[in-house]
Amino acid sequence: MRIAIVTDAWEPQVNGVVRTLKSIRAVLERQGHSIEVVSPDRFYSLPCPTYPEIRLAMATTGAVGSILEDFGPDAIHLATEGPVCVAARRWCLRHGYPFTTAYHTQFPDYVSARSGVPAEWIWRYIRWFHAPARAVLASTASIRRTLEGHGLVQVRHWGRGVNLSRFHPAVTPHPELARLSGPVQLYVGRVAIEKNLEAFLRTRQPGTRVVVGDGPARAELEARYPDAVFLGARFGDELAACYAAADVFVFPSRTDTFGLVMIEALACGTPVAAYPVTGPVDVLTPETGAMDEDLDAAIAAALTRDRGACAAYGRTFTWEASAAQFHAALVPIHRTAVAA
Template sequence: MKIALVTDAWLPQMNGVVRTLTTVADELRRRGHEVEVISPDLFRSVPCPSYSEIRLALTGPREVGALLDRFCPDAIHIATEGPLGWAARRYCRRRGYRFTTAYHTQFPDYVASRTGLPASVIWPFIRRFHGPAENILVATETIREQLREHGLTQLHHWSRGVDLATFMPDYPPPDLFFELQRPIQLYVGRVAVEKNIEEFLDNGHPGSKVVVGDGPALERLRQAYPQAHFLGRRSGEALAACYAGADVFVFPSRTDTFGLVMIEALACGTPVAAYPVPGPLDVLSPGSGAMAERIEDAIAEALSFSREDCLAAGRAYSWDASTDQFCDGLALISREVQMARLQAAAA
């Protein structure tokens, strides 16, 4: 099958959305599918205001449509609500092509945290974007319920996975961890305002706080919290070693729809502390994740958990199952449309 994946989030940017899309695309290719990624690196782009790592493509339906026409896909999946997503959506609507979308980020809350606008102002934009989709791929039941409340009901379950060959508890801790006061409290992810990292860094539980990742708030937080340890971006075995060497993984975000880093931490045997919000409520189970309105309370509880139980919880997720769910949710362009395209190409 030929699958077109349209996304405004792509390499070299690195976050949970990009990791999900790149991993599933690789798995699709391994299974013999042909995947065409339409991403900002194919166009002129400008940095997103207040978040320069995100590139906004300067293009429209004609240019995106030309790439889709050339590829002649069997299915079109639009991953994000950015300029490329809107361009592909318009193209599909004009051609009468079925397509799917995904709700990766709580976009109204994300915009609210960056602009001060109420999230309610953004929901009409979300309903308009996703409304015509054949299926909206969503990771958790909590987010599905939220979308249903806003009139979006064509929802399909698409969970996440862990690279179990990389994320496991067998790595020695980074050298720095031998010098730190225990317990080591770890955050991994984008260093940005919507991730609520200040509440992690302000928590009063004894021990050391370590931040892995980069983003627009990194330098500001380094200056504001000199007692914390900021290690920058890490990946692969170096990242797994940070997870495995920590005593607790802290997930302070209130705006994520899943939280891929939580299951990566669990797969390394590290318990998770979080707020009782969408994402953690769906991913964490008793004995592997603790949730409380005071993050200090969640940390204290998580430190009592068995690392073996955490490991078992993390290993329940696989990218193979995630890719199956993605394929099941795709909407094939109709046979009639495919035949018309073939006839036009042969004429």
Template sequence: MKICIVSDAWKPQVNGVAITLANLIAAGEKLGVEFAVIGPDRFPTIAAPTYPEIRLALAGPGAVGERIRAERPDHIHIATEGPLGVAAAYWCPRNGEIFTTSYHTRFPEYVEARWPIPAAWSYAALKKFHSGGAGLMVATQTLSDELFARGFPRPMLWPRGVDENLFSPRAGLPVELASLPRPFFLYCGRLAPEKNIEAFLSLDLPGSKIVVGDGPSRAELEAKFPQAAFVGVKSRGELAPYYSAADVFVFPSRTDTFGNVMLEALACGAPVAAYPVTGPIDVITDPKIGVLDADLRAACLAALKLSRADCRAHALRYTWPESAKIFLDNVVRARADALSRKASA
């Protein structure tokens, strides 16, 4: 089988969607599946509003469809709702192509955090977009239930994985942390308004707050919270020592659909503190590996008492080979259901 993935998030971007797709492809190829990615790297691009480091493709349905047709895929999966995803979702049904979609990002909440656009308007547009597909893949059961309640049809569970070799406990401290007082409370991810990082940095906690990552909010956050240690962006291969050094990994987001970084931190032995919202409630399913509380400070302090060995063991339940197998099973089932609906129409 050959699957063509259309995604507005792809290399050289470093974000949850791009990382998820790269791991899906690596694991899926070992199962005998061929993949082709149609991403922004194939077209002229412009900078995304408020995210200049993210490039948006300038391409219409005809140009995207031409590249899909050239790949001769057995199936098309549209990973994002950006310009490429919209173009592909328009082209596919007009050319007799069955496709699936996935929901990686709480786009309505992200938009509402930046501009005066009600989330309800964005959800209406997204429901129309995803309704054209044969199946909508989501990372957690909680999100699946939520989207189904909003009228999104055919949600399918597609859990994520973690690279247990890349993310494993490491000895020693990164040089930037060597002189900081313990305990270490660590955040890793994009520094942007929707990540709710200020909720973490505002907490009265002992020891040190450490921030790994970059983004449009970095300058503002550094100015407002000079006591926190901002260590900048780290490559995937550089992250494990920071996760391993953390006494608690803090995940303050209320809008992420999953949160791959939680699995990465757990795989390195760091317990998690987070709010009891979609994402964390589906990952932190055992009180031995994290604390979920509306009081984030209380969660951080309680997480200090948890076992690092239990955290690692829990993370190892999530593997990319299993994630890829579920994705492929979803594709087969979605195509069969779509053909059945077409035959009975």
């Protein structure tokens, strides 16, 4: 099958959307599918206001449509709600081609946190963008209910996975973390306001708080919380070693739709502490983590969980299963329509 994935999030960005799309592409290509990624790096772009690390592509309908026409897809998926996907959406509707979309990010909450704009204003745009899609892919039951509550009823489940050859309980703990005073409490992700990272840095549990990741809030938080250890971004085997060295993984976000980092930590045997919100409530079990509106209480409880149970549960999340769900949700374009 020839599958076009259109996205406004791609390398060099480091986030869950990019990691998910790259993982799905790898599985589908191993299965013999041909994947064309239409991403911002193929167009002139400008830095996103308040978030310059993210580039907004100046993609026209004609330019995006030309790429899609040349590829001749059997199915089209629009991964994000940004300008590249808006151009592709317009092109698909103009030609009568079906497409699927995905709700990866609590975009209304993110924009509201950064700009002060009411989230409901942004939901008007979200409804407009996704309404024509044959299916809107969502990672959890909570997100499905949220989308349905906003009038988007064509929701299909699309779970997430873990690279189990990299993230597993036999990983050697990272030496930098192994030398720290325990219990080692780890955060992995972007260092940005919408991740609610300061809630973690304000906790009072004994031990050492470690932040792995980078982002626009890092310099300020590093200066305000000198007792925390900021390691910057870590990838691949080194990231797995950080998970393995932690006694607990802390997920303070209240706005993520899933949280890939949680299941990566679990696959390494590390229990998770989080707020009882979308993402954690859909992923964690009583045996593998703890959720509480008091994050200190959640951390203390998570430290009592069995690492073997965490690793066993983490192994149930695979990219192969995720890719199968993604592929099943695609809506084929008739060959005659593509050739027209």
